[in-house]
Amino acid sequence: MWVELLSLVELAMPSAAWGWRVLAFILVRTAELFFIQRYTLVSAQDVSAQFLKWAPRIRLLIDLTFVVAITALLPRPWLIGVSILAFFAQVGLVSYYQYFRRPLSALALYHWREGSKASGHRFPASPRIPLLILGAALAVKVGLLATLPADSGLNPPAWWVIGLSAAAIYAALIVAAGYIDPLDKILTTRGIGRLGLIRGYLFTWLAEFYYLGANEVLESAMRQRQIVSDQLTPLETAIPVRRQLIIIQAESLDFNVIGYQANGCEVTPFLNRLWDKSLRYRIAAARYIGSADADFVMLNGVMPSMHIVTYNIPNYPYSDTLPQFLSQHGYETSIYHGNTGNFYNRRSAFERMGFSNICFEEEMVLEQHLPQISWGIEDRHVLQLSRDALSRSIGPTCHVIITLSTHTPYTLVSGEGRNRDIYPKPQSMAQNYLNSMRYLDNELRNYVDSLEASTVVIFSDHPADLAVSPEFKPDYQGSREFVPCLIYDTEFDLGGMQRTRHGLADDGQLTLLDISTYLRTQIANGQAGKSLVATPVGESQPNLHDA
DSSP, X not given: OHHHHHHHHHHHOOOHHHHHHHHHHHHHHHHHHHHHHHHHOOOSSOOOHHHHHHHHHHHHHHHHHHHHHHHHHSOHHHHHHHHHHHHHHHHHHHHHHHHHSSOOOHHHHHHOSHHHHHXXXXXXXXXXXXXXXXXXXXXXXXXXXXXXXXXXXXXXXXXXXXXXXXXXXXXXXXXXXXXXXXXXXXXXXXXXXXXXXXXOSHHHHXXXXXXXXXXXXXXXXXXXXXXXXXXXXXXXXOOOOOSEEEEEEETTOOGGGTTOEETTEESOHHHHHHHHHSEEEEEEOOOSSSTHHHHHHHHHSSOOOSSSOGGGSTTOOOOSOHHHHHHTTTOEEEEEESSOTTGGGHHHHHHHHTOSEEEOHHHHHHTTOOOEETTEEOHHHHHHHHHHHHHHOOSOEEEEEEOOTTOTTSOSOOOTTTSOSSOSSOOSHHHHHHHHHHHHHHHHHHHHTTOSSEEEEEEESSOOOGGGTTTSOOOEETTEEEEEEEEEETTBOOGGGOXXXXXXXXXXXXXXXXXXXXXXXXXXXXXXXXXXXXXXXXXOOOOGGGO
């Protein structure tokens, strides 16, 4: 059999100069495809040792037969075009994985709004090594194809037989992979990473569209709404919620940056002070599909879809949202975000949640005439807008603020003296990140110190980009991410009264859903706006609901 196969190959590629170039192209393309999959297709589900051993080997055969088939069946100009397109696709897969720490979902790609908006800011921040490797592989592939001898002595029928045979083996391997690891498991227990381990991206993405159409995604998201988590309320100190409730989602604020020093300076001196005086927690980041998951969980008090950004699900029911809940307790609710309303399709979702006032970049430019930076409205202007509105408020008021100026690559605010307090001439992404955190800290100080009696909740959507390592180490444990969350009272030192100060508060068990549930309980049971008299250190602490 092997002799016959070798004879067939010799008939297809009688020219040695032509043959070794084609074989080299096949090997480079297969290796590139296999290792991109290996790097990005990380399973969030447990995988048996036996499956982990054999699945990559089956995937390697699938990759090899796929590459052989397209090499044999496509003309040379098409192969060059496919190679160029593959380069950009693979850069996208690597960049997405490095940012979100999970493989790219086809549904997330199809519905994604952040990608088209943020790609110009994200691409330069991608680590250089993967880009260099992929760029070198592209140059090699194009060079091999471009230098193929004009007279290859190619036997077209034999080469077509090889291509069609490889395609048949590819199809058989895909069927076998489906038998070993059924694609319909995507409906229940297995995600993109788990299903992709044995077959790569293509058929896993097709399974998403086939099994997770609009109805299936909605049904899955509805099941997510049934998840309840309230680890904090039974153990934590009860607190009142003030007449002014401020909820701030701080972009890229990493747990490890709290208390961190760089270049002889505290990076976040204001947040360090708040950290001591607040109920403070290290929580698992709510970034399951994208960073919008964080504000979704806080505003809805339920878990998001695990397939696409929930804001993009048609007919998703926004019931018992935080704005609706607060309105029942006399609060007027406003939300401020310096990006556009179509960013993650937030505008439509926020309208359905029941916010009294919604202010995105469009309103800030057209109505407030605020200046724009390269990506939206700078945080200092957004915070000032909220501060001005609070000064005019009379009854109970809640402002939700989503910041953006500290988004990757941490160079969105470049003015001297505004984000270069730590490193006047930053030389790395980590130094830009630390400068950005000082900028955020300064703006939060200006904002919070100006507040009247208020309850302030500050949390983050996700930690720093891993590309800042090793100069600064973000708070990751494998694929898990951790961020800070604090609840601060402008009139009372809550730090000394926290019952979960150590253990539950810092071991990473808590989620943003726990925080959201706890906050709602305090709103429902507390007495908003009452002044408290601080208890001296060492004396018994009162129950704040009785104060």
